[in-house]
Amino acid sequence: MVLINEITELVFRAIDEVNSLLPKDGRIDKDMSVIISGSGAALDSLALVNLVVAVEQEIEKSLGKSIVLADERAMKLENNPFRSIKSLVDYIYEVVR
Amino acid sequence: MANKIILISDFNLSNFAACLVNDDALAQTEAALAPFGQVMQILMDSSAACWQDKYDCAVIWTRPEAVVESFSHLLMNEPFDKQELMKEIDAYAQAVKAVSSRVGTIIVPTWVAPAYQRSFGPMDMKYDLGVSNILMQMNLRLAQSFSGSANIHLLNAQRWVENSGKNAFNPKLWYMGKIMFDNEVFREAARDVEAVLKAVAGLSRKLIILDLDDILWGGVVGDLGWENIVLGGHDPIGEAYVDFQKTLKSLSNRGILLGIVSKNEEGIALEAIKNHPEMVLRRDDFAGLRINWQDKAKNILELVSGLNLGLESAVFIDDSPLERARVREALPQVLVPDWPEHPLLYKSFLSGLRCFDMATFTEEDAARSKMYVQEASRRSLQAQVGSLDEWIKNLNIKVAVGQLLENNLTRTAQLFNKTNQMNLATRRLLEDELLRWQGSGSRKIFVFKVSDKFGDYGLTGITSLQMDGNKAEIVDFILSCRVMGRQVEKTMLHVAVKYARSLGAERIKARYIPTEKNKPCLDFWKNSGFEFDKSNFIFSWRGDKIYLASQWITLEEGFNER
Numbered sequence: 001m002v003l004i005n006e007i008t009e010l011v012f013r014a015i016d017e018v019n020s021l022l023p024k025d026g027r028i029d030k031d032m033s034v035i036i037s038g039s040g041a042a043l044d045s046l047a048l049v050n051l052v053v054a055v056e057q058e059i060e061k062s063l064g065k066s067i068v069l070a071d072e073r074a075m076k077l078e079n080n081p082f083r084s085i086k087s088l089v090d091y092i093y094e095v096v097r
Numbered sequence: 098m099a100n101k102i103i104l105i106s107d108f109n110l111s112n113f114a115a116c117l118v119n120d121d122a123l124a125q126t127e128a129a130l131a132p133f134g135q136v137m138q139i140l141m142d143s144s145a146a147c148w149q150d151k152y153d154c155a156v157i158w159t160r161p162e163a164v165v166e167s168f169s170h171l172l173m174n175e176p177f178d179k180q181e182l183m184k185e186i187d188a189y190a191q192a193v194k195a196v197s198s199r200v201g202t203i204i205v206p207t208w209v210a211p212a213y214q215r216s217f218g219p220m221d222m223k224y225d226l227g228v229s230n231i232l233m234q235m236n237l238r239l240a241q242s243f244s245g246s247a248n249i250h251l252l253n254a255q256r257w258v259e260n261s262g263k264n265a266f267n268p269k270l271w272y273m274g275k276i277m278f279d280n281e282v283f284r285e286a287a288r289d290v291e292a293v294l295k296a297v298a299g300l301s302r303k304l305i306i307l308d309l310d311d312i313l314w315g316g317v318v319g320d321l322g323w324e325n326i327v328l329g330g331h332d333p334i335g336e337a338y339v340d341f342q343k344t345l346k347s348l349s350n351r352g353i354l355l356g357i358v359s360k361n362e363e364g365i366a367l368e369a370i371k372n373h374p375e376m377v378l379r380r381d382d383f384a385g386l387r388i389n390w391q392d393k394a395k396n397i398l399e400l401v402s403g404l405n406l407g408l409e410s411a412v413f414i415d416d417s418p419l420e421r422a423r424v425r426e427a428l429p430q431v432l433v434p435d436w437p438e439h440p441l442l443y444k445s446f447l448s449g450l451r452c453f454d455m456a457t458f459t460e461e462d463a464a465r466s467k468m469y470v471q472e473a474s475r476r477s478l479q480a481q482v483g484s485l486d487e488w489i490k491n492l493n494i495k496v497a498v499g500q501l502l503e504n505n506l507t508r509t510a511q512l513f514n515k516t517n518q519m520n521l522a523t524r525r526l527l528e529d530e531l532l533r534w535q536g537s538g539s540r541k542i543f544v545f546k547v548s549d550k551f552g553d554y555g556l557t558g559i560t561s562l563q564m565d566g567n568k569a570e571i572v573d574f575i576l577s578c579r580v581m582g583r584q585v586e587k588t589m590l591h592v593a594v595k596y597a598r599s600l601g602a603e604r605i606k607a608r609y610i611p612t613e614k615n616k617p618c619l620d621f622w623k624n625s626g627f628e629f630d631k632s633n634f635i636f637s638w639r640g641d642k643i644y645l646a647s648q649w650i651t652l653e654e655g656f657n658e659r
Contacts, residue, residue, distance in 0.1 A: 052273070
């Protein structure tokens with residue numbers, strides 16, 4: 001059984017990866033409330049792509065599951081799973097559990 | 098000062114730019130992205146907007162199918178014409194070469210194909226049929242096209258891909274962001290680009306200083322005796338030490354000097370080096386050694402200055418974290434890698450260091466280690482004969498002066514870009530820039546080859562002059578540290594003054610431009626006999642006076658003009 005804490009940790013590791021590509025003043029906090037897409041987002045579209053791919057790689061590494069997060073189903077969901085770190089963590093939990 | 102790099106590609110290099118700019122371990126870099134997907138237009142159009150800024154370096158990174166149309170036919174298993182394919186590569190190479198007039202250094206990663214692209218499967222490597230085989234031929238053609246261009250560096254992207262593992266090509270990044278590679282590939286590439294720029298700037302390391310026990314062999318020779326140290330034999334660790342020594346030897350063969358700083362009894366250590374049958378490195382492979390019980394930092398300082406090198410040229414290898422920490426603290430300019438604990442990893446770790454990367458390779462580089470060993474013989478003579486004049490007289494030094502020509506251009510550019518201590522203006526000029534400089538106005542570049550009874554130093558000195566009416570200026574005065582302090586400097590000045598006088602110069606001036614490293618040059622000029630204007634660092638000589646060459650040196654003029 002995958003714990004939500006485990007998923008939070010792997011998302012935070014993916015944030016480390018994305019931050020390594022960002023200028024020091026553009027790096028995002030490892031905080032559930034950070035908005036990552038849409039209005040007021042802390043990441044631009046390229047950084048979001050990098051985050052999604054980094055999260056997928058972390059899931060494969062940590063949980064041994066190969067998944068595609070940014071698929072059509074996710075895009076059609078009423079509540080955008082890529083809106084914030086929290087919504088992303090919750091969405092991954094739903095997908096992998 | 099930050100490296101300014103322009104990135105030209107047919108895929109998204111934003112992540113690569115981020116790796117170049119944001120990695121704290123790399124030198125400060127500014128990276129600009131040229132409009133994406135317009136490679137040929139940008140290469141061929143020098144008036145394109147992206148060329149308004151001045152860059153030190155251009156990285157031109159393409160997918161083969163994007164610039165060589167015939168290759169895209171091959172990928173579709175459609176008929177393709179190999180001759181046409183080669184013509185397209187030549188056209189691309191020509192466009193890359195055209196960028197030479199806009200930037201000093203051009204970096205072109207080789208073309209690579211994703212591992213999942215299997216072409217004809219088992220026939221992927223079949224000559225003139227499989228995609229991988231054709232791609233190898235295409236890269237070879239590129240390498241041939243660039244072989245005469247010293248400022249174009251074709252880098253092996255396959256190595257970046259291999260080091261990055263199975264995610265090197267990530268289809269998700271491609272479809273979501275037109276990003277060809279995973280960030281690990283870009284990080285590897287960024288490190289190699291930095292290594293090229295450092296090498297071009299003459300910042301490569303030139304000397305490896307080695308500990309002995311548990312570095313060149315296993316065990317403490319003072320306790321075990323040379324017969325019992327771990328080296329070679331049918332033993333994985335013994336074999337690993339031999340392989341590590343072979344890697345050091347191969348570096349030495351390409352001009353990297355080796356030295357020893359070890360806490361040991363000198364006699365016992367030298368006995369091991371001389372007698373152990375599986376030693377790859379012998380006494381003559383080491384340009385200098387300090388084997389005693391003194392502080393290693395002090396020993397390193399003495400060894401490096403004895404070789405006329407700067408500390409920033411040196412790398413120190415020691416298995417003891419304590420000794421490494423001591424040297425790091427006392428001599429921060431020396432590179433002290435965190436050495437792996439296990440000898441089985443020594444060879445791969447050393448081979449992976451980028452600090453010895455070279456931008457060019459000349460005969461002088463190949464002979465450098467031998468030259469330093471000869472230098473030790475010279476110093477031994479100095480100790481025997483006493484006075485400096487006597488020593489120089491006994492060396493039978495010969496200086497041959499000639500012109501800057503195509504056949505010595507690479508070495509001349511290398512000296513321009515690597516020499517720090519005896520360097521009047523520390524101008525850094527690449528091959529094309531040197532030719533352009535000499536070709537405009539009344540300018541002349543002299544090159545000097547030096548030899549003595551112990552051996553040949555090769556091309557080690559440069560003097561450049563420019564005339565302005567009846568005034569002459571010595572713009573560059575460069576001498577390799579290998580021949581400093583033996584009156585070659587005086588002979589070079591003699592040649593420069595004689596030439597200026599022959600053109601009617603009434604005054605010959607030289608402006609010293611201080612840097613952190615060229616004080617030895619100032620010291621020489623202060624004692625040169627030239628008048629010195631301290632307020633603006635200008636030295637001058639009256640044109641009606643002869644400047645005498647060293648009486649102990651035989652001067653041969655026009656060695657490459659006959």
